[in-house]
Amino acid sequence: MxxxxxxxxxxxxxxxxxxxxxxxxxxxxxxxxxxxxxxxxxxxxxxxxxxxxxxxxxxxxxxxxxxxxxxxxxxxxxxxxxxxxxxxxxxxxxxxxxxxxxxxxxxxxxxxxxxxxxxxxxxxxxxxxxxxxxxxxxxxxxxxxxxxxxxxxxxxxxxxxxxxxxxxxxxxxxxxxxxxxxxxxxxxxxxxxxxxxxxxxxxxxxxxxxxxxxxxxxxxxxxxxxxxxxxxxxxxxxxxxxxxxxxxxxxxxxxxxxxxxxxxxxxxxxxxxxxxxxxxxxxxxxxxxxxxxxxxxxxxxxxxxxxxxxxxxxxxxGTVVGKPVLEDAVIGKTVERIFLPIIKTLLPEVHDINFPPHGVFQGMVIVSIRKRYPGHAKKVMMALWGLGLLSLTKIIIVVDHDVNVHDINQVIWAVSSHVDPQRDVIVIPGTPTDELDPAVPVPGYGSKLGIDATRKLPEENMGVEWPEEVGVPDELVERIRKVLEKEGVVKDVKGSGAGL
CATH class of the missing domain: 2.30.110.10 (Electron Transport, Fmn-binding Protein; Chain A)
Incomplete structure (x- = not known):
């Protein structure tokens, strides 16, 4: 609109x-x-x-x-x-x-x-x-x-x-x-x-x-x-x-x-x-x-x-606050969209970012990046934790650029299929946090959780190449989509996997 x-x-x-x-x-x-x-x-x-x-x-x-x-x-x-x-x-x-x-x-x-x-x-x-x-x-x-x-x-x-x-x-x-x-x-x-x-x-x-x-x-x-x-x-x-x-x-x-x-x-x-x-x-x-x-x-x-x-x-x-989603969550999404170009300028590898409304803004951030080198996801976590009030963000999840950060199911798939907890999860103690966070024992002082849910390069995966994702040629996806729509089987057909 x-x-x-x-x-x-x-x-x-x-x-x-x-x-x-x-x-x-x-x-x-x-x-x-x-x-x-x-x-x-x-x-x-x-x-x-x-x-x-x-x-x-x-x-x-x-x-x-x-x-x-x-x-x-x-x-x-x-x-x-x-x-x-x-x-x-x-x-x-x-x-x-x-x-x-x-x-x-x-x-x-x-x-x-x-x-x-x-x-x-x-x-x-x-x-x-x-x-x-x-x-x-x-x-x-x-x-x-x-x-x-x-x-x-x-x-x-x-x-x-x-x-x-x-x-x-x-x-x-x-x-x-x-x-x-x-x-x-x-x-x-x-x-x-x-x-x-x-x-x-x-x-x-x-x-x-x-x-x-x-x-x-x-x-x-x-x-x-x-x-x-x-x-x-x-x-x-x-x-x-x-x-x-x-x-x-x-x-x-x-x-x-x-x-x-x-x-x-x-x-x-x-x-x-x-x-x-x-x-x-x-x-x-x-x-x-x-x-x-x-x-x-x-x-x-x-x-x-x-x-x-x-x-x-x-x-x-006057506004009201409480369990989400209330008006403050909408203002949080506004901040997300307006400040994304500034984040992209400071961190060109960033593709998109999502402050989930139920993450109450400073509880969780999901960010997608165009990954270029080993440790890139962790570098982005550290950079975001050093930017203004993003320093108060408790949990950062990093995914690849082809994962839609606004589709929580795609994010869950990336975390489930790309994360080895011992290798890809970091906890940083003794850091600034939101003073209102009910989970921390001392207001304004707690810890951070970082989850690298990107596909791993060989250097990050004990020299092992990451497995190939399933997919079929784009031409086949499009041809079958037209057949199914013509026959009235389903509408808004999506392909079975990434095109080749």
Whole structure:
């Protein structure tokens, strides 16, 4: 399904387009953000349903709640205005990997390239719809009574912002970090779940090393869809996330500068302004994307809120996590497709990659390669474990390029027929892991499993040639296929083996 190129100015335009195409349903029954709306969103996603707009939010007159707005990859393509998500990845590659200009013609072309990059840079504006309604935090008793934050599961002690864009700037360069972290809502402050290996924690550490007692920060809820997606992308530090959003979107986003100096998307529905402090507070338990309440309860930085900006007739966007497949799995597949060209550029032998939805993104990766030399599969494992957040991936399976990584049965065949466990399975202890992984005894510290399911070269197989696969000539495959289809025996006939 091909979507025409659309550039959405805010979340509302995107929701209107979804509804126009029959991809959004309205719920008029009064439901609460405390357990009820999250359960509704889970049931809709598990049944393959559409995006949902809740129009009657119990306890929050005037609010609407949107969810499952990235219900499948087709929604994401609409949000980004592309037929093939990999095109965005190649756009990034073309900007980053270009030869230096030598001739006058090449230098003029380089000037054109610079102007092209300028198309994607953020544009500062003095007007933003969210500034029309400003609430000083001292005037309220509980933030959760102002914003319909979710409580997803019964053991969660407080409501959570489940898809907030947490924004901070580098203390010296001004590079913007804008990422999605869960945020626990307390009476007049917030607890930001900055994980050990993520960009937010890195920015936090850099500010502290400069002796800062508090870090200017902002939290955005709801924005135009490309910016929302980029918030969840593992963009390499120190690339500016606002610039990255412009590249993904195809044009720069408008930003508004808050009093604390932080720039936020002007399309935001809600903006929370404040300062992240050195003070820590207990956070959790929280029902996370692995399908468990995370363990153990830990301390994270407190964000002191100064004011809250809210658009008129606001739309709250929240996601839910839990046992797959939920909306976060779709965003994970989006990352997979957009970042594949970058991985291919760094590792040309890579043919394709799959983050299986039930592998909860950092649990398992399946990668196919064009194998050239002994040990090639293990080299690719090591390289992937050294790339950004792929360093947190627990299990990597490597197969040959003619195995479809998205067909789990082909992968099972490759593992079953190509793997000798003693020779082809490696375990690496004492490595970084996802802090939320319920299987490791120490959060963020565990081990890796690598499975080389490629056909083995003689050097890898004690000098023995790999056996020949069965197959028949292509001409015979095609001739028999036509006979069977003509006779109406079967449809969509597949050959009995690889052609010769």
């Amino acid at each position: 091909w979507w025409p190129k659309l550039v959405f100015q805010d979340l509302r335009e995107y929701l209107e387009e979804l509804e126009k195409r029959g991809l959004l349903r309205r719920v008029r029954t009064s439901l609460s953000p405390d357990l009820e709306i999250p359960e509704a969103l889970r049931q809709v996603m598990y049944s393959g349903g559409p995006a949902v707009l809740f129009e009657n939010v119990k306890g929050y007159p005037g609010w609407r709640v949107a969810g499952n707005i990235f219900a499948n990859i087709e929604y994401v393509k609409l949000a980004l205005g592309v037929e093939n998500l990999e095109d965005i990845g190649w756009r990034l590659v073309s900007l980053a990997w270009r030869q230096p200009p030598l001739t006058l013609t090449e230098k003029l072309r380089k000037l054109r390239d610079a102007l092209e990059i300028g198309r994607y840079t953020p544009k500062l504006t003095r007007r933003a719809a969210f500034t029309r309604n400003v609430i000083e935090v001292n005037s309220i008793s509980d933030i959760a009574r102002v914003i319909p934050a979710f409580r997803q599961y019964p053991r969660e002690p407080r409501p959570y912002l489940t898809y907030p864009l947490v924004i901070v700037k580098h203390p010296e360069t001004g590079v913007t970090t804008m990422s999605v972290y869960r945020v626990m809502v307390r009476e007049r402050d917030l607890v930001v779940h900055w994980q050990l290996h993520k960009r937010g924690q890195q920015a936090y550490n850099e500010w502290r090393e400069k002796g800062a007692e508090e870090i200017p920060a902002a939290i955005v809820i709801g924005a135009e869809p490309a910016t929302l997606l980029v918030g969840a992308f593992p963009v390499p530090y120190p690339m500016d996330k606002l610039l990255f959003a412009g590249i993904v979107r195809g044009e720069g986003i408008e930003v508004y500068r808050l009093d604390n100096g932080v720039e936020v998307p002007a399309s935001a529905e809600v903006v929370i302004e404040g300062y992240v402090t050195n003070e820590l507070a207990d956070e959790g338990p929280f029902g996370d994307h692995w399908g468990y309440y995370d363990k153990p309860r830990r301390k994270f930085p407190i964000m002191r809120v100064t004011r809250i900006y809210i658009r008129e007739e606001p739309v709250y966007y």
